[in-house]
Amino acid sequence: MDFKEFKKKIAPSGKDIAREVFFQNQNAMRIKKEKTAINNLNKIFNAVLGITQEKGFQAMSMRDLSQKTDMSLGALYAYFPGKEELLGIIQTQGRSMIKGLLEQFANAREEPFEKLKAVIKAHIFLSESLRPWFFFMFMEARNLKPAELKAVKAMEEHTQKILIDILEQGEKKEIFRPNDHLLTSSMLKAMQQEWYLKRWKYKKHNISVDQYVDHVLTWVEAFCLCP
């Protein structure tokens, strides 16, 4: 599967995400009409992700957000209790979304090497189609309160665990070379992360996601597979 196909078939749209947030936080917000809520939440998220990418969440004022969404300050506060909670909502939603989609991919295949490649590819494709979310989640994790920061770290270790399990399974079957799986999976995660942290570089050099994924998988093959 290439990225074009992935995006069409699997990647959630802004409205999909807004819908889920609406049903998850329905009681905490003053808006009751589904359609209005979803439309405006989508607008709010896009604005937050856009402004934040440039100057960071702390530097984004509620007035910035009001201007970008064409909504008044008063209206915004009907959708979330405060700025800090808005940050929390985006982070929490991002995590649950990514977790769900990745697990779906990890369970799809059986043979270790195929499985490993599928999971890595899915992660990079997902980070491409939801790049603003991934970037936000990484860069703004610092501003979370301790309890949520813990959830972020748990998430990092959870996705790493998925990789480690595949590596162990492959080593047992003597398909992969024996190695330190914790470190190996860390390298894989670093390569995945590189794509969304430094996209300006790949854009500048006209490197597509598909090319990037292929290259990463060449590394994986050279390092993991038995000769």
Add this chain to the structure above:
Amino acid sequence: MDFKEFKKKIAPSGKDIAREVFFQNQNAMRIKKEKTAINNLNKIFNAVLGITQEKGFQAMSMRDLSQKTDMSLGALYAYFPGKEELLGIIQTQGRSMIKGLLEQFANAREEPFEKLKAVIKAHIFLSESLRPWFFFMFMEARNLKPAELKAVKAMEEHTQKILIDILEQGEKKEIFRPNDHLLTSSMLKAMQQEWYLKRWKYKKHNISVDQYVDHVLTWVEAFCLCP
């Protein structure tokens, strides 16, 4: 060379850095006595890096900084014209420091594979001994004004170019496998970066810099070297 030796012989101390900043910006600050300036600049930088690591530069108030340095607000403003300039000073100094030390290493060896390993190791060791600086430079680049942001990107591409040159040299000598050097060097940079962006993970699992470097070099060998 292991990290212990590197730190002892090569890594600059906080005062070394403060001294350089003092001579570089001497005319822009109101303090004239060298010793006072260096001591306080060192204190200021440590405080900024510490506070920023937790909550980001924007979220650090001048009052936070005043408290952590045990200096008054008025005193702080004798060392730099404003908060934004302080950010610029740290970023600029960080860049010039890292650039100088890395070039020193790149020129030390001749044989491509040895050279490649030496440069990668030096970068990771350097990021370990100056971890707060590296972290700050990465995370706070967004808050720079356009001209300085350009310098950051130029720096990224400069350090990448060092790697690309070595890879090309090695390919010509038929030591390295032919490959896309831009992508390959990006993977190397991603692995280097991982160390200082996720150090909490390695600390938690008791993985030392030396172990980390060894693992990275195993990947390099598996991928770059001709079989």
Add this chain to the structure above:
DNA sequence: GTCTATACACAGATAGAC
């Protein structure tokens, strides 16, 4: 060179009309 006190802008948040 360092302090205290203060100016003044702008942040997040809410009240109450529509």
Add this chain to the structure above:
DNA sequence: GTCTATCTGTGTATAGAC
């Protein structure tokens, strides 16, 4: 559901005494 007007705290920065 959305708006405008406004409250109150906190931010950066400076003035002027010591």
